[in-house]
Amino acid sequence: MKIGTAKHSYQADEALLTTRPQRLWMGLFALGLCIAPFMLDNYWLYLACLVAINVASATGLNILTGYTGLVSLGQAAFMAVGAYTVGWMQLRLGTPFLLNIVAGGIVAAAVGLLVGLPSLRVKGLYLAIATIAASIILHFVFVNWQSVTNGNSGLTLTPATFLGTPLTDYKQLYFVFVPITALMVLGAANLFRTRVGRAFIAIRDRDISAEVLGISLLRYKLTSFAISSFYAGVAGGMWAYFFRVVTPESFPFVYSIFFLAAIIVGGMGTILGAILGAVFMTLVPELLRFGIDWLTPVLPNAAAMLSPVRTIVFGLLIVGFLIFEPKGLAEIVQRTRRYFHLWPFKK
Amino acid sequence: MLSFTRRTLLALSASAAIATALPAAAADDIVIGGSIPLTGVFAFAGVGIEAGMQDYIKIVNEAGGLQGRKLRLAYEDTGYKVDASVAAFNKLTSQNTIHLYYGDSTGFAKTINGELDRMGTTIMAGASFATELNDPKAFQYQFMAGPDYSEMTGILLEYIAKEKPGARIVLVNSDTEFGRDPIAATKARASELGLEVVEEIITPPTAVDVSTEVLKLRRARPDYTIFHGYVLAPLPEFMTQAKQLGLETKFMGTFWSMDASIWSKVGEAADGFMGVMPYRYYYDEADNAPMLDRIREMRPEYQSTPYMQGFLTAMLFTEAAKRTLEAGQELNAPNLKAALNSIENFDTGGIIGVPISIPGNSIPVGRIYRYDASAQQMLPASDWISVQE
The missing domain is CATH 3.40.50.2300 (Response regulator)
Known part of the structure; x- marks a missing residue:
């Protein structure tokens, strides 16, 4: 039983992983991520790449909504900005893919700054509507800025290349996407050990009090929008290299709701929450397919009959989590950790 | 000592029953894969497409299959979302050897095109009649069962x-x-x-x-x-x-x-x-349409236009596979597409009212x-x- 963690320095106090079990589990997790591509088939590798992209974007939205308290329904549009930037740079400039992805993040951040301007005057549902409006404007731009976006037909990318090797299969893309996402998650975790991150939390908790404390709302709200959009832009860039076709319909409005649902289900305002939420929202619909596979031998045409049921079960799971675990999946992990802290003396 | 409750025994016996009832899928089955929208905005079409494909496969299998090999449709619901369609494609191609595939949208057709080229094992048709796909150079392993x-x-x-x-x-x-x-x-x-x-x-x-x-x-x-x-x-x-x-x-x-x-x-x-x-309607009683008679025999109630599309697509998949096997060639994308393009003045059993040829990617x-x-x-x-x- 662990009864406490003695910290002997400020450095130890600020560490992301404070205990030996935490470091051990994280090490095992990192090791698992490294060996996973050699164990998984194409289907699971595809899902792993998709999870990595969604985790990056959900983490970005969590910075804005979970930590700064600014509700956004524009995450898909910011991803689209990143994806189009990557597509345009690759097709027109032929620049290296890593540079394109970073540029996608930067352009999305710039757009995010603009979209974030209304957040100085409105918040809550009003801000959500403002971000929806921004999404609609951006969609109009994607459809009509023919010379850059190729209109409704969109952009078809060639595969990213690394040292002359085209990254065409999912294993190769996994080794690009997962490290990028890991860096982004690490960046987000570190952000909240800095003045900037703590300013975001102060704004979320009470913006007027934060301003009284000397936190510039203009600066920090826009910074939060820019960082969140940067994350979305990078995720969109990875998405573009993953699917290799970017059209105005690639990032529908419902995709923004997907990310908002992910951070709510996972747990808003926690790094782990965005990860778990993105994993849940991406994988559960796929895992439910196996339920149908399992029933296929006894129920011919199970896929045709039960697919609507699969959608309903997924919806019920989300509602169930909201009712029974409003703090999200991250809270379940915390509770499990607390249980083992005191094990075997407390059930 | 092991002890079983009645509930555990029931669960075990149910599992055993399911395990013994596993489908009689033979290793040499010719599998048609499908990313089919059974939910979402395009579900009305997906349901019909799936039924049409299943019915044609049933007709072929009842007639003995292709050189003794049975046809089988392995499909997943996509909700008409590109990422789910790609997931279904990867799942099905990981679980089965698939040479023929049905895709549900233009977005999916464009997204998966590079993978089809890379694999070189599978040809694809689908619900999209996009003009862009009617380009045998850019979409060399795809086609559409109708005009673009x-x-x-x-x-x-x-x-x-x-x-x-x-x-x-x-x-x-x-x-x-x-x-x-x-x-x-x-x-x-x-x-x-x-x-x-x-x-x-x-x-x-x-x-x-x-x-x-x-x-x-x-x-x-x-x-x-x-x-x-x-x-x-x-x-x-x-x-x-x-x-x-x-x-x-x-x-x-x-x-x-x-x-x-x-x-x-x-x-x-x-x-x-x-x-x-592009197709005749279910209730069309034209003289030269034995397939429509057969469809009405199998399904007495009206079948939609997507049903006809699925039915014809399965027919063309089968014809391409049949011609490839008859030529003693391996079932792969270049051979299947060449076999498909060799279709000339083909009688669809009245699904289309005139004989068809497929020199490119469409049937105009x-x-x-x-x-x-x-x-x-x-x-x-x-x-x-x-x-x-």
Whole structure:
């Protein structure tokens, strides 16, 4: 039983992983991520790449909504900005893919700054509507800025290349996407050990009090929008290299709701929450397919009959989590950790 | 010591029952994979497509299969989302050896194209008739079981040019990739045929209030109004308002808005709606259509136009595989596509009213049908029209 963690320095106090079990589990997790591509088939590798992209974007939205308290329904549009930037740079400039992805993040951040301007005057549902409006404007731009976006037909990318090797299969893309996402998650975790991150939390908790404390709302709200959009832009860039076709319909409005649902289900305002939420929202619909596979031998045409049921079960799971675990999946992990802290003396 | 509760025993026996009831899938089955939308906005089509494919596969298997090998459809629901379609593709191709695949959308067809090229094992057809896909160089392992959208409007224009030379036309398209697809080609073809496109109207895909657009229609006074990029809405609203304003324009549509059962729910306002249809309707009792007789035998109730599309796609997949096997060749994408392209003057059993050839990625044949509200059926308004060059 662990009864406490003695910290002997400020450095130890600020560490992301404070205990030996935490470091051990994280090490095992990192090791698992490294060996996973050699164990998984194409289907699971595809899902792993998709999870990595969604985790990056959900983490970005969590910075804005979970930590700064600014509700956004524009995450898909910011991803689209990143994806189009990557597509345009690759097709027109032929620049290296890593540079394109970073540029996608930067352009999305710039757009995010603009979209974030209304957040100085409105918040809550009003801000959500403002971000929806921004999404609609951006969609109009994607459809009509023919010379850059190729209109409704969109952009078809060639595969990213690394040292002359085209990254065409999912294993190769996994080794690009997962490290990028890991860096982004690490960046987000570190952000909240800095003045900037703590300013975001102060704004979320009470913006007027934060301003009284000397936190510039203009600066920090826009910074939060820019960082969140940067994350979305990078995720969109990875998405573009993953699917290799970017059209105005690639990032529908419902995709923004997907990310908002992910951070709510996972747990808003926690790094782990965005990860778990993105994993849940991406994988559960796929895992439910196996339920149908399992029933296929006894129920011919199970896929045709039960697919609507699969959608309903997924919806019920989300509602169930909201009712029974409003703090999200991250809270379940915390509770499990607390249980083992005191094990075997407390059930 | 091990102890079993009654509940555990029940669970174990149920598992054993399921395990012993595993499908009798033979290793040499020819598997047709499918990313099919059984939920979401396109579910109405997916359900029909799946039924059509299953029925044709059943017919082939009952006749002994292909060189003794059974056909099997392995499919997953996609909800008409590209990422789910790609996931289904990866899942199914990881679990089965698949040489024939049905895709559910233009987005998926474009996304998976690189993977099809890389694999070189599988050809694909699907629900998309996008003009862009009708390019055998760029989409070398894909095809469509009908005319592409530009060819569909081309068939409509051929009909119009014959019925009313120099007619005035308005194009109404949804503001989607699907909707805008044939606009440029339609205008070019109309000009070649001496027809005048007097107005272009773009609406949201499921627009409700179309009064402004109907006023544009009134100003343009067209002889024909061609819709594309919709399934139903807002077509009935357009037609109702236009009739109220006394407009005498004839309304036309393309394949996805041509299902008779959809229009039968609209009622009297649907009367006279015309459009291009690449296949015969379920209830067509033409003499030279034994496949339609067989379909009616298998399913006594009306089957939708997507059913016909799925049925014909399965037929073409089977024909390509049959020709490849008969030539003693390996089932792979180059051989299957070459076999498909060798199809010439092929009898579809009456699904299409004329013999078909597939030299490229499409079958540019169709017929104009007109909806008769009293009969609640789409009835032929023309003979079969080919726009094959």
